[in-house]
Amino acid sequence: MAVQTARRAEKLPGGRVNLAGRGSALGDRAFQGIAFAFAASILVLIVTIFVVLFVDARVALAQEGLRFITGQVWNPNESIFGALPYIYGTIFTSLIGLLIATPIAVGASLYIVEYAPNWLRAPISFIVELLAVIPSVIYGFWGLAVLAPFLRDRVERPLKAALGDVPVLNALVEGPARGRDMFVAGVILSIMILPTIMSVAREVISTVPGTQREGMLALGATKWEMIKGAVLPYARGGIVGAAILGLGRAIGETMAVTMLIGNSSTKISWSLLTPGYTMASAIANQFADANSAVHFSAIIGVAVVLLFVTGAVNLVARLIVSRFGGDTRATGI
Amino acid sequence: MSTSERRGRETATIETAQTGIADGRGMAPASASPAEMAQAAQEKAQVREVIEQKAGGGVSLVAEGVNAWYGSTHAIKDVSMTFRANEVTALIGPSGCGKSTFLRCLNRMHEVLAGARVEGKILIDGQDIYGKGVDSVRVRRHIGMVFQKPNPFPMMSIYDNVIAGLKLNGIRKRKSEMDETVEHSLRGAALWNEVKDKLKESGASLSGGQQQRLCIARTIAVEPEVVLMDEPCSALDPISTYKIEELIGELKQKYTIAIVTHNMQQASRVADWTSFMLAGDAGYGQLVEYGRTEQIFTQPQDKRTEDYITGRFG
Numbered sequence: 001m002a003v004q005t006a007r008r009a010e011k012l013p014g015g016r017v018n019l020a021g022r023g024s025a026l027g028d029r030a031f032q033g034i035a036f037a038f039a040a041s042i043l044v045l046i047v048t049i050f051v052v053l054f055v056d057a058r059v060a061l062a063q064e065g066l067r068f069i070t071g072q073v074w075n076p077n078e079s080i081f082g083a084l085p086y087i088y089g090t091i092f093t094s095l096i097g098l099l100i101a102t103p104i105a106v107g108a109s110l111y112i113v114e115y116a117p118n119w120l121r122a123p124i125s126f127i128v129e130l131l132a133v134i135p136s137v138i139y140g141f142w143g144l145a146v147l148a149p150f151l152r153d154r155v156e157r158p159l160k161a162a163l164g165d166v167p168v169l170n171a172l173v174e175g176p177a178r179g180r181d182m183f184v185a186g187v188i189l190s191i192m193i194l195p196t197i198m199s200v201a202r203e204v205i206s207t208v209p210g211t212q213r214e215g216m217l218a219l220g221a222t223k224w225e226m227i228k229g230a231v232l233p234y235a236r237g238g239i240v241g242a243a244i245l246g247l248g249r250a251i252g253e254t255m256a257v258t259m260l261i262g263n264s265s266t267k268i269s270w271s272l273l274t275p276g277y278t279m280a281s282a283i284a285n286q287f288a289d290a291n292s293a294v295h296f297s298a299i300i301g302v303a304v305v306l307l308f309v310t311g312a313v314n315l316v317a318r319l320i321v322s323r324f325g326g327d328t329r330a331t332g333i
Numbered sequence: 334m335s336t337s338e339r340r341g342r343e344t345a346t347i348e349t350a351q352t353g354i355a356d357g358r359g360m361a362p363a364s365a366s367p368a369e370m371a372q373a374a375q376e377k378a379q380v381r382e383v384i385e386q387k388a389g390g391g392v393s394l395v396a397e398g399v400n401a402w403y404g405s406t407h408a409i410k411d412v413s414m415t416f417r418a419n420e421v422t423a424l425i426g427p428s429g430c431g432k433s434t435f436l437r438c439l440n441r442m443h444e445v446l447a448g449a450r451v452e453g454k455i456l457i458d459g460q461d462i463y464g465k466g467v468d469s470v471r472v473r474r475h476i477g478m479v480f481q482k483p484n485p486f487p488m489m490s491i492y493d494n495v496i497a498g499l500k501l502n503g504i505r506k507r508k509s510e511m512d513e514t515v516e517h518s519l520r521g522a523a524l525w526n527e528v529k530d531k532l533k534e535s536g537a538s539l540s541g542g543q544q545q546r547l548c549i550a551r552t553i554a555v556e557p558e559v560v561l562m563d564e565p566c567s568a569l570d571p572i573s574t575y576k577i578e579e580l581i582g583e584l585k586q587k588y589t590i591a592i593v594t595h596n597m598q599q600a601s602r603v604a605d606w607t608s609f610m611l612a613g614d615a616g617y618g619q620l621v622e623y624g625r626t627e628q629i630f631t632q633p634q635d636k637r638t639e640d641y642i643t644g645r646f647g
Contacts, residue, residue: 219473
């Protein structure tokens, strides 16, 4: 605008400043219209996805009703579709991933922000962010070739030997250790969501004001006491948000999980060794084989549930992060 | 000497000190209601009571040839001066003269910043805080600090803010002792009456002036010998400033106090000793003059000090 005014500010005869003119209103309006069309197309796209999913899922949802998400039997041959085992598998693997990834992400973020020498910060952050650009199918292959055998021999079997006879805890290791199960899927998820959690956690931790750190140090705190007493409490909300953002990513992850989770049991079990399904892996596995309209519709129904869960989790995470992100936090002054 | 005699003598000292401060001030809140005045009087008595329990608790701090750097920038050069026990020493000077940097050297806070470095000696009770085998964490327990911007811990209650320092380094106290320390420290910071009914509320819920007094309470709760204050009133309104200045006058009975201030009236009101620092053309800050506050403000020996206090620059 300033440029325009300057360009048109020629003097009229008699020395008066000339402000008259329509500017480039036409071009402006045209661009505004185009930009609006692009923005609107995204909205249309999302609405279309929802509508198509709902329409396609209608047959199965109408047939099953609420049983679609509470039923434990999924048998296409008898046309029974209860998706609870898939929902359960999604939650179980995601939580395993979250439990492993969050402490690592927070610890690594603390190292980068509080301890690492300046020259080391950017390289570590870069490498962690590199984890986010590796395609899912590569994680899957690496998981099959390296991670699954390793976990089976070094973690699952020793764990089974250790907990097998312990009451209550033995439920965690029921069944044979095959290296294609909830646990392996959870571990691969933890690696995949690490960059998501870490980039937010690092941001949140680095926005803790220096005055908070110094206030704690001046009381005679060691560095660890400063982190525990001033940094982590201040960053707590944002870290929770970061973890939930990671959870959102874990819930929707498909390829690597499908390759590692086993996809053979719809039993709802506490066992880490269950070769189960997640919603995403169930869709990926059955999509091509659906030979009845109801089965196809039921798979789309699972997609609808998945969409809602990831949407809700992401929304909650974003609300938390924006609320506790650091800069919006009032310190009361 | 009997207890009553000693108490009598100390009270006399305190009152003398107070009169001196009150005289130099002339900025008491103009319109105080009788109730407010009564409360103020009660508060003052409480502060005094707390102070009297450990009068003369401060020790002197001696800086010898202190140099400080930020990376390759030489920030202060060869500063030597003494902070006398149980007296208030003000550091004044224009922005960038290194007075805050020097203050941060006094409890090893300067080195917290990346690339920051200190040379020279700072002796507390005859021991060099930069000496071999000295733990900076221990140093800071004896030399506390109040910052420019009030920085209570927002996720902690008022109560927890006060005992934050006591929870460190494995100090374990019983609940009753903690309660006592909280009340004692808040009374000592003239904040008890305002917050005693809401100790569980967040420290961030207080006003700026109350937050700063909370930070003072937090600092004295760990019973340091020296309290450093880095422009403690610069973010506060005049009434809050008045309260803190009055508090400084009381606290010096128990602690040695060093205060950095931009406000020369404040230095003349609260300080027994004043030092004037200035960054010359070379860029680093140096000590120009150090002396009794009256002398610095009435008969400065150095032309530069005179120029500064008469407002000719800075």
